[in-house]
Amino acid sequence: MAKARAVLQRHGEAIDVHQDDFKEEHAEETLDESADPLEESGRTVDTSDEEIDENVADEIARFEGSFVGIDKRYRIINRVGEGTFSTVYKAEDLEYNSFENRWDVDERERRKWQSPASRSKRARRPHYVAIKKIYVTSSPIRIFNELELLHDLKNSNSVCPLITAFRHQDQVVAVLPYFQHQDFRDYYRDMKISEMRIYMKSLLTALRAVHLKKILHRDVKPTNFLYNPQAARGVLVDFGLAEREGTDWHRCNCTLEPEDRRRLINHSFYAQNQQAGHQTTSYPKNDTRNSRRANRAGTRGFRAPEVLLKCTQQTTIIDMWSAGVVLLTLLTRRFPFFHSADDIDALLEIATIFGRKKMKETALLHGQVFETNIPSYSENGHSLEKIILWCTGRTGEKQGPKKELEEEEKEAVAFLYRLLECDPNKRITADEALRHPFIAKAHEDSEADDDMVDLVEV
Template identity: 40%
Template sequence: MEAEYVVEDEEEEEEDGATPRQRRVEQNGDEEMYEEQQEEEEEEEEEIEEVNFVDEMPGRTDEERAQLNEEMGDLEETVKGLAEDYLLVDRLGEGTFSSVYKAIDLKNSDYNNSLWLNPSSESDDEGAGPSTRRKVQPKVYVAIKRIYVTSSPSRIENEISILEDLRGCTNISQVITAFRYEDQILVVMPFHCNDDFRNYYRHLSITSLRSYFRELFRALRATHARGILHRDVKPANFLFDESDGSGILVDFGLAQYPHGKREQTRVTRTVEQAVYEARKRSKLPADRVGFPHDDKRPSVKANRAGTRGFRAPEVLLKCPDQSVAIDIWSAGIILLSILTRKFPIFNSNDDTEALMEISAIFGKTKMDKCASIHNRTLISNVPALDHAGHNLESIILTANPYLYSNHSPDDTLQEHEQGIAEALDLLKHILALDPCKRYTAGQALEHEFLAEEGVDPDFDGPRGPGMAVCAEGHKLNDDGSPCPIHSVRDWRKPGTYE
């Protein structure tokens, strides 16, 4: 039967010149509308179908479309059964460990999707031609993450396990299903409409700015309440829809449970002596600063995962006991980029340059103190860093002189000025060098810039067993029996069940 199916495809391709994948794209519509269009002229029908196919990949050249169609076709052929349930239509993004594709869920109506389906998951088919617009049920898009075979099995298991732990949490992408075929791992998640950060970060209104960080910190609060570090918070991993102010945190490929508790390391006399000697060496000529090439000391091992420019000081200093505070720092870098209208704000090539960039803002004295907290020593004889630190507001005004005056039409000048002043105060707390003094996600939501009048900041926060777990659709039944999705986990004890 399989051989006959292939032969039929080849015969049809010779007759109409279309590949099996193109026919699947063209026929994905309402059958009733398709029958009505059968009587139209063949040339007009082919022209409409071609336009509809192009609309699925706006902004791409013909060469890019051809390459992407070949790539998606190869994936559909490689993963047996994928084409029966999903129709890949575009690639949303790609990274070191995975690629994410936009796809149409062909069998969406066969399942109960109430726990993860939201209005942004459905397409209104605006601009689509008659051959693809459905009257009865609109097309429902999903995001399919293809994890590369170069990823270690433990990394893949860790990501899927963490996503399962976060099931039902607000502002976090949910897992619809995940499956493996031979060496291919695919994770299916709802598709969320969003805008490219580079297209809106320069002109966000104060209202949209508040919405952005409320959504982001709600996602981080739910994540951190379960003792999970995201480790890669950045604009590309937070899908924000400016039109309705909704945001979803995605990509937990680097996420993990922390190694240590959120507490300050005790500074011993040994460390103080090392800091004293390091400062003495930093005053020597340049050729005498540093360490021997053949350094006998054991190397320090610490998790350095993340995106350059968004790593917290404790990550750059290779502190082994990293806490959820590293995600708060990354959120602060996003806010700094928006206020300065410079993205990326930091663009170092390595950890040493990254530390120098941070030192240029906070000064060597504060960075020395920051390093000593983590039992580290920072040595530098760069004269430009020898200062007490700059005020964040002055740095932002230097980069963006129109910070207070250039406001959005949606805000009055008074609302804009007040919002900027509150945002600067929040920035000071989430970009604190000491992770123990850095705001938590919950504290950020209670700050005057993000707090909503008459709304409990913890209305959708994590709750222990017997009450609820984050989202409305993920709670205990009225009789006290566990949630039908899976046994409710105690968020205070990651990995345990009630």
């Protein structure tokens, strides 16, 4: 494959991208909507079994045929993931021993316990990578953005780093480490609270690394966090929708001082309408206000309220709401927990829990109005404790004793309230979350597990 080296630069750092000699064709824009989480989870597998489906084998053959020379560097084994914007394959790195592989965390851990003599020898065992084939319909800007952000995060062990990238004609592939993991649906119903702590600590550690770089992941969900329950370790993947904080910002009311915000609300058409004694919100016949545009990228059911309300100054804190939805999923044993068809349904689902009053306050925070005349939506909503009891079938008989959560579950719920805070200014950050008492106990749980292993080995 004829190659030239192109150097892409930002902030003084270089990203090496291997490309062929053909001219790049313009790709079409795609929607910023990830696949349905349940459907997408069904497309994600983790297997070392080389017995593959005939259709997948044909797909791999077509890929190798269209991307000249890739089979000389990698032996593609199986398809392990299929999303909205890309397909991911497991492959053996045939040139592993020709390069330094600082990205290989597992190899570093293995060599740490080897003798100096063994360490000096080159390992002959196979080494695996994940090859992400980005669909040609993706925007070139989107592809460059993803590769650049992955490059910036290359030193974080909890984030899947970029090894290298190749382009052949209009096809781009990113080569990433392959992480052994288990499908979320195989274990989420059986996790103990102690295991949830460790899972969440691993996820929050990844988010802290991402947020320290002022990067919004925008698509935090179980299928984008590859977790290995046996190793109690996970890595955050898929930065296809990620962006730097401050990208295309416009002023939003949520960043104003409370007094300034109240003044704007009091002089708004909405306030005048209320003062006139109208029972329901009416709208001006000739509305001259500009329509609001904001980034709504992400997956249905995991978007924060400010994303649904088109906040124009979204920050890294949106990822913390998504992490809260993941914890709510674990506690309720329901996946996906929210299953909205669109943004309006999503807001109503959140209103079911937090109530109409909270949703009105949240909407006004961003200069929006939330109104619903559906009688089943209560003013104050329901507590998360009650939601979890309902979902896990512990509501009990009306005449019987009142059911309550266990003490560990109550600790988890106290933490969950900090994550699922509708006001982004009050929501807990990744750094604060890692210091929260609920997550801090994960270290004790890990030590307890180690003691159990020691007893078995003795």
